Amino acid sequence: MLANAVIKKMYRQFTVLELKTASQKKLITEIVKIAHISDLHISGKQDRRQLGNLDRLFAHFNIAGFDHLVISGDLSNSANPEDWRLVREKLESHGLYQWDKTTVIAGNHDLINLEEELRFYNALNPLPILRQKSFDRKMAEFCAYFQELITGEERGDNAFPFVKIINYPSVKIAFVALNSVYSWYPADNPLGARGVINPGQLHALSRESVLAPLRECFVIGLCHHAYRVYGTDSLIDQAFDWTMELKNREEFLVLMQAMHAKLVLHGHFHRFQSYMVSGITFINGGSFRYTPQRYSELLVDGPESCNQKFVMLD
Numbered sequence: 001m002l003a004n005a006v007i008k009k010m011y012r013q014f015t016v017l018e019l020k021t022a023s024q025k026k027l028i029t030e031i032v033k034i035a036h037i038s039d040l041h042i043s044g045k046q047d048r049r050q051l052g053n054l055d056r057l058f059a060h061f062n063i064a065g066f067d068h069l070v071i072s073g074d075l076s077n078s079a080n081p082e083d084w085r086l087v088r089e090k091l092e093s094h095g096l097y098q099w100d101k102t103t104v105i106a107g108n109h110d111l112i113n114l115e116e117e118l119r120f121y122n123a124l125n126p127l128p129i130l131r132q133k134s135f136d137r138k139m140a141e142f143c144a145y146f147q148e149l150i151t152g153e154e155r156g157d158n159a160f161p162f163v164k165i166i167n168y169p170s171v172k173i174a175f176v177a178l179n180s181v182y183s184w185y186p187a188d189n190p191l192g193a194r195g196v197i198n199p200g201q202l203h204a205l206s207r208e209s210v211l212a213p214l215r216e217c218f219v220i221g222l223c224h225h226a227y228r229v230y231g232t233d234s235l236i237d238q239a240f241d242w243t244m245e246l247k248n249r250e251e252f253l254v255l256m257q258a259m260h261a262k263l264v265l266h267g268h269f270h271r272f273q274s275y276m277v278s279g280i281t282f283i284n285g286g287s288f289r290y291t292p293q294r295y296s297e298l299l300v301d302g303p304e305s306c307n308q309k310f311v312m313l314d
């Protein structure tokens with residue numbers, strides 16, 4: 001099903017870029033239908049109600065003929081790979097665990113267990129470089145676990161950023177996936193909820209060899225953190241914004257502009273909302289955890305044309 005490994009480049013040790021195209025696709029409709037959900041926060045097998053809700057939603061996506069599903073992070077609630085497995089099993093059981101059917105990215109709750117971080121820090125006060133290494137290992141574990149959705153291969157160590165180009169009959173869609181989770185630091189990221197996109201990812205995606213094939217695509221950026229949180233003058237809101245913010249959001253925006261991205265899909269801040277920043281529509285997929293019957297529907301019917309709405313199941 002997958003063909004044409006166009007580009008595969010290593011950047012430093014962890015940043016791999018992979019471009020592929022799907023060679024065959026059932027022609028159901030000219031309009032490409034994309035579903036977007038976020039912030040599942042699954043917490044164990046006993047979370048039966050949420051897992052049932054996930055079944056219901058995935059079954060609906062199949063019946064409604066969605067071409068692709070994006071999950072923009074926080075699949076798990078406490079960085080437990082067992083919860084990644086529960087989500088993966090649900091995707092598999094609905095035939096959605098395929099490279100050209102689903103894209104997932106990591107959220108802070110997939111990579112950081114705040115309690116463990118605090119315990120480890122209080123007991124051992126490890127050097128920042130050791131904490132960073134442990135964070136990098138967790139990121140690698142997440143990417144290895146979902147490798148098939150990154151490269152189409154069951155095994156491998158490709159990680160963020162990655163670019164997926166899927167040839168639909170009416171439009172080529174490029175999903176540009178970045179990691180925005182920033183490792184826990186006692187002073188700079190005390191709740192583990194601030195985000196940053198590291199320079200390696202920005203650099204890897206800014207190359208002409210990456211930008212050129214994107215010019216003929218409808219480009220959709222993916223990251224977990226919001227560009228905009230509350231953004232009001234209230235001091236309480238500003239303090240909250242600081243704990244949640246994407247630190248280098250302006251650099252991220254410049255990259256998205258260079259790619260002529262039409263949309264950026266994110267989660268993290270549990271609100272279903274869309275907003276414009278410098279001509280790019282940002283869509284917050286809200287929280288499956290709190291509103292499991294709601295999702296974002298995107299209809300793309302050409303390189304310039306897209307409609308978005310939030311849908312509520314009956």
Ligand SMILES: [Fe+2]
Nearest residue numbers: 074107108268
């Ligand atoms: Fe989050």
